[in-house]
Amino acid sequence: MNAPASPQAGVSPRLPVSVLTGFLGSGKTTLLQKLLHHPGMARTAVVINEFGEVGLDHLLVAKASENMVLMDSGCLCCTIRGDLVDTLRDLFLKRVRGDIPEFDRVVVETTGLADPAPIIHTLMSDPLLAARFRLDGVITTVDAAHGANQLDRQPESVKQAAVADRIVLTKTDVATPATTAALMQRLAAINPAAPVIPAAHGDVDPKTLFDAGLYNPETKSPDVARWLKEEAYRDDHHDHDHHDHDHEHGHACGPDCGHDHGHDHHHHDANRHDDHIRAFCMVVDEPIPWNSFIDFMEALIAVGGENLLRIKGLLNVKESELPVVVHGVQHMFHPPVRLEEWPSDDHRSKIVFITRDISEAVIQPMFDQFVRGTTESA
Numbered sequence: 582m583n584a585p586a587s588p589q590a591g592v593s594p595r596l597p598v599s600v601l602t603g604f605l606g607s608g609k610t611t612l613l614q615k616l617l618h619h620p621g622m623a624r625t626a627v628v629i630n631e632f633g634e635v636g637l638d639h640l641l642v643a644k645a646s647e648n649m650v651l652m653d654s655g656c657l658c659c660t661i662r663g664d665l666v667d668t669l670r671d672l673f674l675k676r677v678r679g680d681i682p683e684f685d686r687v688v689v690e691t692t693g694l695a696d697p698a699p700i701i702h703t704l705m706s707d708p709l710l711a712a713r714f715r716l717d718g719v720i721t722t723v724d725a726a727h728g729a730n731q732l733d734r735q736p737e738s739v740k741q742a743a744v745a746d747r748i749v750l751t752k753t754d755v756a757t758p759a760t761t762a763a764l765m766q767r768l769a770a771i772n773p774a775a776p777v778i779p780a781a782h783g784d785v786d787p788k789t790l791f792d793a794g795l796y797n798p799e800t801k802s803p804d805v806a807r808w809l810k811e812e813a814y815r816d817d818h819h820d821h822d823h824h825d826h827d828h829e830h831g832h833a834c835g836p837d838c839g840h841d842h843g844h845d846h847h848h849h850d851a852n853r854h855d856d857h858i859r860a861f862c863m864v865v866d867e868p869i870p871w872n873s874f875i876d877f878m879e880a881l882i883a884v885g886g887e888n889l890l891r892i893k894g895l896l897n898v899k900e901s902e903l904p905v906v907v908h909g910v911q912h913m914f915h916p917p918v919r920l921e922e923w924p925s926d927d928h929r930s931k932i933v934f935i936t937r938d939i940s941e942a943v944i945q946p947m948f949d950q951f952v953r954g955t956t957e958s959a
């Protein structure tokens with residue numbers, strides 16, 4: 582367990598890492614094959630499992646070292662050696678020594694069944710990696726044709742969509758517009774703030790995938806509004822009362838339902854995995870004592886760490902004039918960051934949650950118990 586530590590000032594210029602995940606066969610390799618040749622991937626190091634799987638065209642590449650090749654696009658492609666920690670350390674050292682061309686960002690592919698959380702945790706918790714790399718975002722491929730079925734049956738696929746910062750909707754060329762639209766609606770309910778980028782055969786502009794983190798390289802400063810997108814969670818349409826939502830979209834009926842909902846009947850499974858996902862935002866008017874916030878987070882992690890899929894927050898902390906940003910995936914938190922200024926005149930705290938089986942009705946009383954009591958007596 583790690584609740585947020587004390588806030589550090591500023592956002593450091595560590596190398597951004599994007600984690601590419603997605604269910605088995607959802608099109609990660611196809612996307613990578615296209616990306617590796619895209620001019621927009623210059624100065625990017627892509628870490629894959631094996632060269633064979635992305636079928637590199639050897640006429641177009643130069644070997645940079647044993648497990649690394651340089652693509653004509655200027656993209657450096659390397660295979661995992663040892664584990665991710667070893668591979669990223671090795672990349673960083675070779676870059677510093679000038680053994681390989683400079684790169685400005687890293688993309689790490691996960692295997693299809695992988696839960697992306699341990700990779701994110703590794704990036705956050707390994708001291709050497711955390712000093713040199715920062716998580717830019719999680720990119721999740723979802724199959725437009727089979728995604729709904731996978732969401733119904735495979736809890737990993739729901740989790741992959743829930744922790745995403747960007748969702749690439751693959752195989753849009755073979756899915757019907759109605760199937761694609763219904764899936765997009767489900768994805769928006771699971772993860773209201775993640776843009777869904779349709780892509781046939783991996784055809785996507787890399788620019789739409791990157792710079793999903795707090796740090797905006799264009800402005801060279803933190804961009805909280807773009808990162809937090811709390812307004813997406815406040816939209817009633819996305820606010821997760823699954824009963825209303827399901828009723829509206831016809832997913833709450835039982836097997837004997839006679840309605841024609843225009844969907845496959847397996848969507849009516851009462852155990853549909855995305856019905857367990859909640860996405861909501863808490864807004865707090867009063868400044869929050871930092872220690873009370875830590876107590877609240879520790880209590881929350883103790884109750885449901887595994888089920889806290891993603892937490893992002895902009896906090897008005899009682900002890901500081903300046904806002905503090907917190908970011909967690911399950912039980913792990915990035916070191917909190919103290920910003921140099923408020924992003925707007927709105928100085929309320931905003932915390933967005935994507936959880937599994939933990940509703941706002943559970944979290945709000947815990948917040949009141951640990952935080953609200955202290956703000957009132959303070």
Ligand SMILES: Nc1nc2c(ncn2[C@@H]2O[C@H](COP(=O)(O)OP(=O)(O)OP(=O)(O)O)[C@@H](O)[C@H]2O)c(=O)[nH]1
Pocket residue numbers: 603604605606607608609610611612692693694751752753754755780781782783
């Ligand atoms: N029609 C169509 N087929 C696609 C598209 N993207 C991927 N495919 C096909 O779907 C199959 C699986 O794609 P991959 O890119 O291997 O998927 P993956 O996620 O890397 O698969 P794993 O590594 O097994 O997890 C392949 O036969 C691809 O050719 C697409 O946009 N349209």
